[in-house]
Amino acid sequence: xxxxxxxxxxxxHILREAYANFKNLGMLWSMGKDSxxxxxxxxxxxxxxxxxxxxxxxxxxxxPEMIAYRDKLVREMKLTMVVGSNDAALAAHxxxxxxxxxxxxxxxxxxxxxxxxTLNGQGARRRYNHDTHTYELEVNPEPFTGVIVGARxxxxxxxxxxxxxxxxxxQNEWNISDQPPEFWNQYKTDFAxxxxxxxxxxxxWTELNIWxxxxxxxxxxVSLYYNQGNGRRYRSLGCYPxxxxxxxxxxNVAEIIAELKVGKFANIxxxxxxxxxxEDGGGLETLRRDGYM
Numbered sequence: 001x002x003x004x005x006x007x008x009x010x011x012x013h014i015l016r017e018a019y020a021n022f023k024n025l026g027m028l029w030s031m032g033k034d035s036x037x038x039x040x041x042x043x044x045x046x047x048x049x050x051x052x053x054x055x056x057x058x059x060x061x062x063x064p065e066m067i068a069y070r071d072k073l074v075r076e077m078k079l080t081m082v083v084g085s086n087d088a089a090l091a092a093h094x095x096x097x098x099x100x101x102x103x104x105x106x107x108x109x110x111x112x113x114x115x116x117x118t119l120n121g122q123g124a125r126r127r128y129n130h131d132t133h134t135y136e137l138e139v140n141p142e143p144f145t146g147v148i149v150g151a152r153x154x155x156x157x158x159x160x161x162x163x164x165x166x167x168x169x170x171q172n173e174w175n176i177s178d179q180p181p182e183f184w185n186q187y188k189t190d191f192a193x194x195x196x197x198x199x200x201x202x203x204x205w206t207e208l209n210i211w212x213x214x215x216x217x218x219x220x221x222v223s224l225y226y227n228q229g230n231g232r233r234y235r236s237l238g239c240y241p242x243x244x245x246x247x248x249x250x251x252n253v254a255e256i257i258a259e260l261k262v263g264k265f266a267n268i269x270x271x272x273x274x275x276x277x278x279e280d281g282g283g284l285e286t287l288r289r290d291g292y293m
Contacts, residue, residue, distance in 0.1 A: 004213055008041065011201035014164055014187070015045040015148065018199045019052065021189035022146030026082065026119075029054040031066045032237045033210050033221055034202055035150035040219050041201065042148075043077070053080040053127075055118060055147065059110040060090055061239035069222045074128055081128035083135055084118025086110050096241055103242055110239075119144045119196055146197045154206045155270050164203055165189055168196040207270055208260045215253045227251045236270055 001009075018025060027042060027050070029035045042050045056070060074081045089109040093099040096106035117123030121143040126135035151162060163179050165187045180188040191197055202210075214221060224234040224245075232245040246268070250256040259265065 004209065004216060007205055007209060008044070008213070010185075010204065011038075011041045012045040013185075014199065014201040015042055017187060017189060018146055018148055018165075018201075019046070022197065022199075024142055024145045025052040025148070026055045026144045026146075027052060027148035028150065029056055029070070030150070030237070031056070031062075031070050031222060032150070033214065033225065034152060034155075034205075036219060036221060037205075037210050037213055038148065038150040038202060039073075039079075040213075040217055050077075050079055052148075053082045055144075056081065056083050057111055057114050057118060058083050058085045059114070059239050060085065061095070061110070061241055063224060063237065063240050063243075065222055065224055066237060069220075071128075073220070075130070075133070078130065079128075081135075082118070082138070083126045083128075084114050085124050086114035086117065087124040089113070107242075119147060144196070146199055148199045148201065150202050151198075151200050152205050152207070152210070153203050162198070162200050162203060163187075164200050166198045166200065167191055168198060208257065211253060211257050211260065215257060221253075225256070235265070 027035075027038065029039055039050070039054065054074075058067075070081075073079065086109055089095065094101055094105070094109055096103050099106070101109075114123065118125055121141045125138045125141050127138050128134075129136050153162065161179075166179060189197075205213075213219070222237065224237060227233045227248055227250055231247060231249065233248045233250060234243065234245045235248070237243060246265075248256075248259060248264075250259050
């Protein structure tokens with residue numbers, strides 16, 4: 001069995017464990033490469049069907065190609081799509097840069113706080129209507145008890161501290177020192193009432209593994225990942241005021257794999273184009289402790 005096949009089997013097993021053990025389960029989808037591979041794995045795990053809603057936390061500052069890609073796949077794959085946003089912060093213009101708040105404050109409001117509200121059934125939560133092709137506001141939505149996330153341990157330092165099944169408290173805050181051990185594929189799925197659990201099926205995957213799997217499975221991805229003729233492409237996707245492309249000649253998946261294999265980015269962090277990481281001391285632990293993805 002190839003290394004990719006082993007990774008796929010572990011991820012599928014974790015997805016099925018999550019579905020079997022959590023009543024109100026959702027899966028975060030940022031439209032990035034990792035969460036799109038996660039979407040593909042979910043379809044494999046459940047024979048072409050995704051039996052839980054996808055959740056997108058929309059800051060309203062995403063690059064337009066990402067939103068177009070999201071809605072295209074939602075229609076084509078008949079996905080249940082829920083979009084959450086912090087409408088109060090947006091209405092008050094508490095955003096970067098025009099709202100005179102810094103990047104971390106903006107991320108905290110539009111990402112961490114919006115995620116908390118969405119998972120808790122509060123705030124603005126909209127569901128895609130396949131008949132009208134519009135997003136309609138949900139009334140009294142149920143909270144999610146578990147959420148599947150496409151985090152990888154190699155991507156950023158704080159993510160290496162996660163478990164496959166990682167508990168958050170009632171405020172969706174993360175106590176890194178209070179996590180159950182996971183030995184021999186034995187996962188803790190029984191948590192106290194009120195606990196929100198993050199499930200990480202991609203924890204052992206690397207950036208190279210993700211792109212190799214995208215190539216193997218011919219998974220459609222956002223065009224922003226590829227050089228469009230200007231010598232630059234996005235390596236990591238986020239909000240347009242805070243996310244910047246890297247220098248790269250890679251125009252397709254095979255060329256991205258070749259760049260990674262020769263070590264072109266060996267000394268450059270994958271999220272080096274994310275300005276908010278630098279303001280958080282080079283990592284995301286502060287934001288993630290407060291509920292960020």
